[in-house]
Amino acid sequence: MSTRHLVVSCAVLLLAGCEIPGVYPDPKVLAREADAKATGGACRHALRGIEDCYTLNPKASKASVFAGWKEMDTYMRENKIEGVASVIKIPVEGGALVEEAVAATKEEAAPKTKEPRSGKAKAS
Known part of the structure; x- marks a missing residue:
C-alpha cells in the first residue's frame, strides 16, 4: 500500500507544475471581453441606449457590452x-467645426458652430 x-x-506533484494546453482561457478572448465590457460602460456614461451601443460596436460581444453597461448603470x-452627453465634432466647409451632441431630444442636440483655431495664440 x-x-x-x-x-x-509523485504523479500528483509532477502534474501540479504542468501547464496543460486548453485548460486556461485564451488571453486574447479575455482582452476582447474586457474591451467590450469597457465599451458598454462608456456607452452608459455617454447616455447612450444599449441598442445604440450594440449598433455602434457590432464586433463586440453583446453579452459583455450589456454587462459593462449594466455595471456602469448600477454604479x-x-x-x-x-x-x-457625447459630442461629435464634424468638420464642414470653410474650416469650421460643428459640434453635434448625441442626445434624446432635438433641442439638446442642436448643432453649435465654432470658429476654427488659428496657429497663433491671442495676446491678453
Missing part, C-alpha cells in the same frame, strides 16, 4: 453620477 501511495503522490445610480 505504501508504494502505491508514493507513486500516486452611476448608487453614486448619483450624471452622465455626459
Whole structure:
C-alpha cells in the first residue's frame, strides 16, 4: 500500500507544475471581453441606449457590452453620477467645426458652430 501511495503522490506533484494546453482561457478572448465590457460602460456614461451601443460596436460581444453597461448603470445610480452627453465634432466647409451632441431630444442636440483655431495664440 505504501508504494502505491508514493507513486500516486509523485504523479500528483509532477502534474501540479504542468501547464496543460486548453485548460486556461485564451488571453486574447479575455482582452476582447474586457474591451467590450469597457465599451458598454462608456456607452452608459455617454447616455447612450444599449441598442445604440450594440449598433455602434457590432464586433463586440453583446453579452459583455450589456454587462459593462449594466455595471456602469448600477454604479452611476448608487453614486448619483450624471452622465455626459457625447459630442461629435464634424468638420464642414470653410474650416469650421460643428459640434453635434448625441442626445434624446432635438433641442439638446442642436448643432453649435465654432470658429476654427488659428496657429497663433491671442495676446491678453
